[in-house]
Amino acid sequence: MPRTVIVEELGAADAMKIVDLDPGMPGPGEVRIRQTAIGVNFADVHYRRGTAPKHSMAKLPIPFTPGLEGVGFVEAVGEGVDQFKVGDRIAYASASLTIGAYAEVRLFPAERCFILPDDIRDIDAAALLYRAITVQGIIRQCYPVKAGDWILLHAAAGGIGTILSQWASHLGASVIGTVSAPEKAELALSNGCAHAIVHTQEDFVARTLEITNGKGVDVCFDGVGIAVFVDSLRAIRRYGTMVSFGQASGLVDPIDPIELQHEGLYLTKFSGGTYNDDVDEYQARAADVVAAIRAGVFKLGNHLTYSLEDVVQAHIDLETRKTTGSLVLVP
Template sequence: METLIEHVVIRRQGGPEELRVEQLALAPPAAGEIRIRHLAVGVNFLDVYHRNGVYPLPALPATIGVEGVGIVEAVGTGVSGMHPGQRIAYAGRPGAYAAVRNLPADYAVVLPDAVPTEAVAGALLRGITAHMLFHHVRPLQAGDTVLVHAAAGGLGLVLVQWAKALGARVIGTVGSRAKAELALAHGLDCAVLYREEDFVAAAREFTGGRGVDFAIDGIGGPTLLRSFDAVRPYGMAASIGQAGGMPGPVDLMQIGNPRAISFSRPGVMRLMRDPALYREGADATLARLADGLQVRIGAELPLAQAADAHRMLEEGRTTGALLLRP
């Protein structure tokens, strides 16, 4: 029997105003699925890219959002090891902006009692991203230097702490002195106020003129080429987003002579399509949370205010993670 459930839906791609609250029919979980009632939904820039069309969706209308924590309400046939009442988290499966949803059971990660709902809702996708970057894209070694843009954001704070736990030194860009203080309190070694300072010069000074070993750029636009200039010869730059605009085409001459660096454009959604890598990243994130990874929740809004959450994110008015509460 179908049930009417509150969803946040887009019927065409565009600005935050395209996010509309609707009552949609939800069927019972199919074979291999579970039904979960969300406790919290993580808001990520990936959701913005799905909404505005930078990353096209398979079909419209659609419910966006790729990360949530909830309670299992029902289990479809063929699902083993899961039962109603369990608290689970997931990432990588669109459809999170809803009070209740059906989810392929393979994506569900059963949570230990000691892991707070808010922490994992704000950290699972970001933790899997950090694991991808520091263990698969460029394995980080103790003593390495890392540049992180938007170091006080939800992903930035996770990347800073993860890199520090691996023994790296981290320099990060921030938009205000308050954000600098927040990032420094989470382990950042050097904060650069990018509106007042040249982050390339700061990165060079931080490394004694050499350049960082690894630059992680989620800003895009003209910032990406400048990030290349902050990297040492034979170091690496990774482009993981475009919060500041789509980067222009990158050709071999831009990463070759005289820079002589490596360049990566990794995709965490692609990684999470591999069940083994998804589980590996999720387990690594839970382990980091157990070891003391701090997840700052900058704001929580009702699910119906998803459009406001997107505006806050795009306008840089958030620190830490942003959650929606059904």
């Protein structure tokens, strides 16, 4: 019997339990996937403990299975599915369908899946796809990164941070990354950051302004939230942009637009559910990410892997910030 992670009550990491659960055969438009690698994201933590945005929590069924990305082989196809056949190796990473991945076998809409090329490993795909699709929306649409840009990136040694810094530096931008510890600074620098600031030891705003000769950065990408958001506005140049894409430290308080007028700042909020809701846009982002992986934009293989049985420890390590890079469950 396939094993699945279930959350029956919101709470700490040990709220996750492993049960035997066969999802059955696929319905119309679905595929049944035998999974070989599953990505672990901070969004999974937020759903499990109930700290995701209110509109997201309102749609969350209880009990539920966490997880929003995976890689595996097609075991069966439902009626109307002609783009895949049994045995195909496929992947998915959809923020519009944010639960269900922590399982050995699952059902999933075929339109949200795509063929994974043979030269991309399962673990690399599960470690990169959701985060890289997120980064693609952030650096291609929220603020189109170009050569010569200065970027302030919070949590630069984290899963999204390492991907964003590599992709942005590949595009010719200079990334100033903030991290919480000296050892993470070394990782940030090795992943493309031009400068790394240990924000627990020095004022990241003052240091950013020093690096940019008092001008400030063109854009700040913030996945940390309330702990750094307001201060970050002071590190952005006139007419620069703040892109909020996460809230690892907590949701940002409401902001008065007057706070933006002094330097003419632009503010936007990335949401994977919004940016990947349209299937064609989602597939285009996924294709761009697969092309970037194959082009060697990202370092591969430097991921933390956990067995499905160790899912509780994986969440503990992630939310206590003991990890660097991406986490992957291997069923």
